[in-house]
Amino acid sequence: MQYRAIIRIVGLLISLFSVTMVPPILVSLIFKDGGGLPFFLAFLFNLFIGFMLWFPNRYSRAELKAREGFLIVVLFWTVLGSVGAVPLMLTETPSISHTDAFFESFSGLTTTGATILTNLETLPKAVLFYRQQLQWLGGMGIIVLAVAILPILGVGGMQLYRAEAPGPVKDSKMTPRIADTAKHLWYIYVSLTLACAAAYWAAGMNLFDAICHSFSTIAIGGFSTYDASIGHFDSSLINLICVVFLLISGANFALHYTAWRAKSIYHYLSDPEFKGFLFFQLVIVAVCFFVLVHGKVYENPNSALDHALFQAVSMGTTAGFATTGFHDWPIFLPILLIFASFIGGCAGSTGGGMKVVRVLILHLQGMRELKRLVHPKAIISIKLGSRPLSERVIEAIWGFFSAYTLVFIFCMLLLIATGMDDLTAFSAVAACLNNLGPGLGEVASHYGEIPDSSKWVLIIAMLFGRLEIFTLLVIFTPAFWRN
Structure with missing residues (x-):
């Protein structure tokens, strides 16, 4: 195990992460909310820690193997989640415990969206922006960004990508070079973020809220700048925009890249996981709509459809945004939506859960076992679309x-x-x-x-x-x- 090389890389990553304290400082200066000092102190602290890890080991360069890659990824998320809590521990508004600061930081970086904070509207804009930024950085995986930069610093990235990339097949790449893969992923990610922010802004959000919510939408994170989440805006158009971009972000980003290169939507229509993903979302929406209408939870079918569509997609993609207190719906629906999150988004997306492709393959395997009960000697292969899967x-x-x-x-x-x-x-x-x-x-x-x-x-x-x-x-x- 190349421990000194690993420490050197972690030091570099912490130093890079310290730069993410700068945008909240700028936000604080723009809005004059007085919340920039904790982020400035956190910037200095993280930069110092990163330097102290890197400097003694700056000449320790070694080829990374799979084991080192796994360890770096685990250290990366645990260490960055920890140093990400520093500005939250230093803030006076909100004044929270160390445990709460760690919880909020890890929740943001892992795009979980579980929060310990209330009265979000009263918090400094710098803190609100930082929470959203954590989700945006964690959405695609900061490791993917790092593997596009670290080759310049003399560190290869393939092992890191294989350890962090979601989905059952770890060896596939969109382009021959891992740095190119990471760059293309981030081009798509940034483009979708800009498009989402512009759509929110055009639909009536102010620029700050549009940017913040685009961060958490594309990351499928769920943090908001309001306690009422997306429901604060009380807009069917904003709800629909959020649903559309959640569905886009819940799809495999490699599929987006392939469709963009080919300039054709055929790849979406022929991808079995994407079709399964849309079918699953449609079924959940239909069930929620039927139960809400049958139970007369809302005044009219249009309101029921608006809330059913939003909550089903939000929970099914593991975003966790809310337009209403879905936990107050008939008890069948909250439990159904919680179970929907176990499936989550597609492999290679920013969604959580077990991923649609795994559920599809588990279903196919179950059907194969049933057929084997009827035909014990039959040789039955499992295919995902037209592609046979290895055992x-x-x-x-x-x-x-x-x-x-x-x-x-x-x-x-x-x-x-x-x-x-x-x-x-x-x-x-x-x-x-x-x-x-x-x-x-x-x-x-x-x-x-x-x-x-x-x-x-x-x-x-x-x-x-x-x-x-x-x-x-x-x-x-x-x-x-x-x-």
Whole structure:
């Protein structure tokens, strides 16, 4: 294990991350809210820490292997989540505990969107912008940005990309060079962010809110600058814009790149995961709409459709935005929407959950086993579209599903052990492991009232969800540390 090379890289990454303290400082100067000092101090602190890690090891250059890549990714998210909490610990408005600062930072960076803050409208604009910025940076994965920059600094990136990239197939790249892959991902990401901000602005948001909400929309994060979330604007047009960009961001970004290169939507129409993703969203919307209309929850069908469409897509893509208190809907629907978040977005998207492609393959595997019961000697292959899948991929997905279930159960039992009721514990773990945000029971609105011990359990769940279980689990295996 090349420990000095790893420390050098982590130092570089922290130094780069310190630059993200500059935009909130500028926002503070523009709005004159007096909230810039904590971010200036955090900038100096993080830059110092990064320099102290990098300088003694600046000549330690070594080829990264898979093990180093996994360890760097885990260190990256844990370390950056920690240093990201520094300005929140230093702010006087809001004045929050160290645990709450860590929770908010990790929730933002992992694009979970679970918050401990209330009365958001009274907070300094710098703090509000910083929360949104954390989600935007975490949405695509800061690692992907880093692998486009680090080759310039003498650090290769393929191992990092394979460790962080979501989805069951880790070896596929859109372009031959990993730096080119990362750059194209970010070109698409930035373009969608600009388009989303412009649409929000044109629909009636002020420029600050438009930029902030575009950050969390494209990142499928869920943070807002208002306690009422998107519902604050009370606009069907803004709701629709949010839904459209959530669906776009919930699709595989490699698919966006392929369609853009070919200048054709054929690739969307022929992709089985994307079609499954849209079908799943349509079914959830239809079920919510039918129940809301049948139960006469809203005055007219148009209002029911507006809320059903928004909440179903928001929860199904794991964004967690809200236009209404969906936890007050008939109890069947809140539980359904929580379960919808387990599926989440497509592989290679900014969404959380297990990913649509894994669920599709699990379904196909289940159907194959049923056919084998009828025809024991038949040789039946599994195809996703027209592409046959190897048994290795199927085994990996079953392993992932098993690990996902065990982590969920373990975290839920830990929360119950802290004194949390069953419904709250179930929904809180689901919301954090799936990077969703809002839950039910005590965490329906915010997480500020739950015990600190519960918050640390949920921070771990956020990391497991963001790193898709195996990347974090692998470092706890003895084989990982053997030479």
